[in-house]
Amino acid sequence: MDGIRNMKARLFTPGPTPVPEDTLLELARPVTYHRAAEAKAILAEVSEDLKYVFQTAQPVFTLTSSGTGGMEAAVSNALAAGEKAILCTAGRWGERWRGVLKAFGANIVTVEVPYGKAVTPDMLEAALAAHPDTKVVFTTLSETSTGVGHDLEAFGKIVAKTPALLAVDGISGLGAMECKMDAWGLDLVVTGSQKALMMPPGLAFISASAKAWAKIDATPVRSFYFDLRRYRKSLAESDTPFTPGNTLIKAQRVSLKRIRAEGIENLWARHSRIAAACRAGVEALGLKVFAERPNSALTVIAVPASVDGTATLKALEKKYGYKLADGQDTLKGHIWRLSHMGYTDSFDVLGALSALELTLLDSGFKLEVGAGVAAFQKTYAAGK
Amino acid sequence: MDGIRNMKARLFTPGPTPVPEDTLLELARPVTYHRAAEAKAILAEVSEDLKYVFQTAQPVFTLTSSGTGGMEAAVSNALAAGEKAILCTAGRWGERWRGVLKAFGANIVTVEVPYGKAVTPDMLEAALAAHPDTKVVFTTLSETSTGVGHDLEAFGKIVAKTPALLAVDGISGLGAMECKMDAWGLDLVVTGSQKALMMPPGLAFISASAKAWAKIDATPVRSFYFDLRRYRKSLAESDTPFTPGNTLIKAQRVSLKRIRAEGIENLWARHSRIAAACRAGVEALGLKVFAERPNSALTVIAVPASVDGTATLKALEKKYGYKLADGQDTLKGHIWRLSHMGYTDSFDVLGALSALELTLLDSGFKLEVGAGVAAFQKTYAAGK
Numbered sequence: 038m039d040g041i042r043n044m045k046a047r048l049f050t051p052g053p054t055p056v057p058e059d060t061l062l063e064l065a066r067p068v069t070y071h072r073a074a075e076a077k078a079i080l081a082e083v084s085e086d087l088k089y090v091f092q093t094a095q096p097v098f099t100l101t102s103s104g105t106g107g108m109e110a111a112v113s114n115a116l117a118a119g120e121k122a123i124l125c126t127a128g129r130w131g132e133r134w135r136g137v138l139k140a141f142g143a144n145i146v147t148v149e150v151p152y153g154k155a156v157t158p159d160m161l162e163a164a165l166a167a168h169p170d171t172k173v174v175f176t177t178l179s180e181t182s183t184g185v186g187h188d189l190e191a192f193g194k195i196v197a198k199t200p201a202l203l204a205v206d207g208i209s210g211l212g213a214m215e216c217k218m219d220a221w222g223l224d225l226v227v228t229g230s231q232k233a234l235m236m237p238p239g240l241a242f243i244s245a246s247a248k249a250w251a252k253i254d255a256t257p258v259r260s261f262y263f264d265l266r267r268y269r270k271s272l273a274e275s276d277t278p279f280t281p282g283n284t285l286i287k288a289q290r291v292s293l294k295r296i297r298a299e300g301i302e303n304l305w306a307r308h309s310r311i312a313a314a315c316r317a318g319v320e321a322l323g324l325k326v327f328a329e330r331p332n333s334a335l336t337v338i339a340v341p342a343s344v345d346g347t348a349t350l351k352a353l354e355k356k357y358g359y360k361l362a363d364g365q366d367t368l369k370g371h372i373w374r375l376s377h378m379g380y381t382d383s384f385d386v387l388g389a390l391s392a393l394e395l396t397l398l399d400s401g402f403k404l405e406v407g408a409g410v411a412a413f414q415k416t417y418a419a420g421k
Numbered sequence: 422m423d424g425i426r427n428m429k430a431r432l433f434t435p436g437p438t439p440v441p442e443d444t445l446l447e448l449a450r451p452v453t454y455h456r457a458a459e460a461k462a463i464l465a466e467v468s469e470d471l472k473y474v475f476q477t478a479q480p481v482f483t484l485t486s487s488g489t490g491g492m493e494a495a496v497s498n499a500l501a502a503g504e505k506a507i508l509c510t511a512g513r514w515g516e517r518w519r520g521v522l523k524a525f526g527a528n529i530v531t532v533e534v535p536y537g538k539a540v541t542p543d544m545l546e547a548a549l550a551a552h553p554d555t556k557v558v559f560t561t562l563s564e565t566s567t568g569v570g571h572d573l574e575a576f577g578k579i580v581a582k583t584p585a586l587l588a589v590d591g592i593s594g595l596g597a598m599e600c601k602m603d604a605w606g607l608d609l610v611v612t613g614s615q616k617a618l619m620m621p622p623g624l625a626f627i628s629a630s631a632k633a634w635a636k637i638d639a640t641p642v643r644s645f646y647f648d649l650r651r652y653r654k655s656l657a658e659s660d661t662p663f664t665p666g667n668t669l670i671k672a673q674r675v676s677l678k679r680i681r682a683e684g685i686e687n688l689w690a691r692h693s694r695i696a697a698a699c700r701a702g703v704e705a706l707g708l709k710v711f712a713e714r715p716n717s718a719l720t721v722i723a724v725p726a727s728v729d730g731t732a733t734l735k736a737l738e739k740k741y742g743y744k745l746a747d748g749q750d751t752l753k754g755h756i757w758r759l760s761h762m763g764y765t766d767s768f769d770v771l772g773a774l775s776a777l778e779l780t781l782l783d784s785g786f787k788l789e790v791g792a793g794v795a796a797f798q799k800t801y802a803a804g805k
Contacts, residue, residue, distance in 0.1 A: 046451070046453075048451070048452060048453065048454065050454045052664060053452045053453070053454065053455060053664070053667065054452070055451070055452065056451070056452050061448070061449040061450070061451070061452075062449050064445070064448035064449055064668070065445045065446050065448055065449035066445070067430070067432070067439070067440070067445070068432060068437045068438070068439065068440050068445075068615075068621050069430075069432065069437070069744075070432065070434045070437065070744055070746075071437060071622065073744075101485070101486055101487045101490070101622065101623055102485055102486050102490065102646065103485050103646070103663040103664045103665065103666075104663075104664065105645070105646050105663040105664075106485070106486065106490075106646045106663075108646075109644065109645055109646040112645075136645055137645045137646075139645075140642070140643075140644065140645035140648065141645070229664070231452075231664065237452050237666065237667065237668040237669075238455065238485065238664045238665060238666050238667055238668070239485055239623045239666035239668075239669055258524070259524075259643065260493065260524065260644070261489070261493055261496075261520055261521045261523075261524035261525070262486065262487070262489050262490045262492075262493040262521075262647075263646075264524065279487040279488075279489040279490075280436060280437070280487045280488065280489075280613070280615065280622045281487065281622060282487075282621065282622050282623030282666070282669075283437065283621065283622055284448070284621040284622070284623075285621075285623055285666075360453075360454055360457075362454075
């Protein structure tokens with residue numbers, strides 16, 4: 038190790054994210070029976086707290102799966118084979134929707150923008166006008182591959198005027214950035230445990246609006262494991278249809294209490310403030326933010342042409358213990374992805390910025406030492 | 422509490438089962454990135470150890486899901502809609518196969534026996550002869566709802582002579598009772614983390630024979646999340662197609678090391694010895710074993726007509742801390758299910774028998790005090 042002895046390992050990947058110590062300790066407790074009265078009380082409590090996080094009056098279902106399993110639940114329940122779907126995609130996670138949609142034989146209309154850009158409400162409105170037979174619009178809250186956030190409030194208003202549903206992959210944004218399922222008219226919302234919800238991976242969560250339920254109840258479901266009607270029936274009795282990851286549910290309860298204690302609006306504001314400070318710090322280092330419409334779940338930094346992006350991340354981890362994420366596929370080496378999600382505060386992100394600055398310095402990149410952290414601090418202090 | 426202060430809670434349900442302390446502590450460690458080199462090395466190691474547990478040379482895939490998700494993977498990959506499947510069912514978990522098969526539009530031929538009985542090899546042979554167009558036979562290793570075990574070695578020989586595949590739900594037996602995927606000719610084997618594999622719920626595991634892969638590769642898959650071809654491609658690079666329950670995988674590694682250290686044949690023999698001792702103890706109390714062909718993953722006890730089965734289990738838990746499982750559906754109140762799976766040894770099961778005896782005594786049931794534990798001890802000591 039070059040500089041630091043007893044180097045701490047710090048996780049800044051946009052999933053998994055750091056998990057609070059009390060949540061981790063809950064996972065070390067002895068395993069209990071998942072059909073006991075205590076287990077049902079915990080699931081009921083978790084489901085209520087998830088409604089708060091989703092900002093919905095609808096039940097939120099807990100699936101034992103990756104986030105992609107939640108996406109499969111949305112598609113396999115709400116869309117029949119051959120039905121038309123508009124896919125608003127701005128990156129790799131939009132493409133994940135495409136993968137699921139193709140597997141289920143959807144008739145896909147693509148509304149696409151280059152990596153780094155966001156699909157605009159106008160583009161969606163035009164696509165819906167051209168395809169009035171659309172059954173479901175699929176999109177992404179936080180496109181983690183590029184750092185872009187979509188204007189789901191505007192999307193919701195547009196889709197609400199049509200018979201179509203709006204299905205949202207909220208996996209890496211929900212709980213970190215403003216997202217109001219009911220108020221914005223989002224019909225199917227999916228998220229996962231390992232991003233903003235301060236948990237390891239292993240659980241996905243999904244909720245459906247009344248409009249979505251009408252479509253689901255009229256559509257032949259194409260899964261047994263992800264059949265949402267089974268989850269609805271079970272959750273009415275505070276239960277799950279299949280043996281759930283019950284120790285994960287108990288741990289999720291602990292992290293959800295943290296979110297409730299902070300208050301979701303405060304949490305959104307805090308992440309937004311951290312994200313603004315982070316962007317200011319990045320720019321003060323002479324770097325550029327990659328996303329045109331950045332969201333507050335993570336900051337994605339464009340790697341300068343003179344810098345080897347992948348080697349820098351490796352050095353950053355090896356010398357300073359900070360684990361950021363590289364770009365995926367064609368973006369590998371071209372961007373750095375720094376998460377603010379989950380159990381991460383302003384001091385954590387400030388440290389990451391400091392480590393990135395030191396790593397760039399080591400590599401001979403020209404920058405004003407201290408400019409990044411000072412700009413972060415100034416912007417953070419000016420926020421509220 | 423009547424008798425015992427500082428009463429210990431002891432889990433004897435046939436899933437979830439007790440988890441070793443070092444495995445639980447692994448779950449409390451900080452979360453790490455699931456695409457790091459270390460994560461790949463761990464997945465590779467877990468996958469090798471799973472091959473040992475499955476007794477197969479084929480890759481074993483880790484799914485982030487309940488066991489039922491693994492069953493859905495088998496059906497959605499290996500069977501096209503309308504294709505014929507023989508379902509050999511002896512209880513509720515056979516019925517779970519039926520649920521998945523119906524959801525995927527299988528043409529189901531049922532070979533069924535009353536609860537407590539086992540489907541015989543003859544019955545399967547006759548069904549295959551009558552239905553030579555069968556594509557897959559579905560059955561259960563350990564029918565946890567009744568305690569019955571199927572003679573899969575014989576089933577394997579019969580199915581191997583036909584073009585059909587043999588798909589096995591090994592969720593609650595694999596790792597506790599003899600089951601040799603390759604040697605017995607089992608084509609699709611599914612299990613879950615929370616039974617014999619000494620882990621909390623949240624992971625399912627599945628492996629396919631070369632014969633099964635030929636069918637899978639010729640069949641249009643009907644899932645994205647459970648598309649085994651994606652798992653095959655990823656595992657070739659020691660990776661998973663979707664963000665896995667990576668902390669669960671790290672913990673599973675710890676429990677698998679325990680299984681390897683004991684040796685799978687020793688583990689089978691130990692469970693078999695415990696099961697024989699448990700049955701002897703049960704009979705010495707004047708009770709009857711419910712299953713005609715009992716398996717060694719659990720002992721299912723028929724509740725005597727004079728006894729309130731459900732009330733007895735409640736008293737057993739309340740007074741002595743032992744959590745056994747009631748019968749399900751029509752068997753509720755009529756059987757008691759006592760698991761020997763996972764991190765459970767002979768002294769644990771002896772204690773459960775002692776607590777059951779005390780509870781029966783309290784309720785006025787006539788029995789010779791000490792007869793149960795003495796018979797257990799005698800049979801156990803005579804074993805090897």
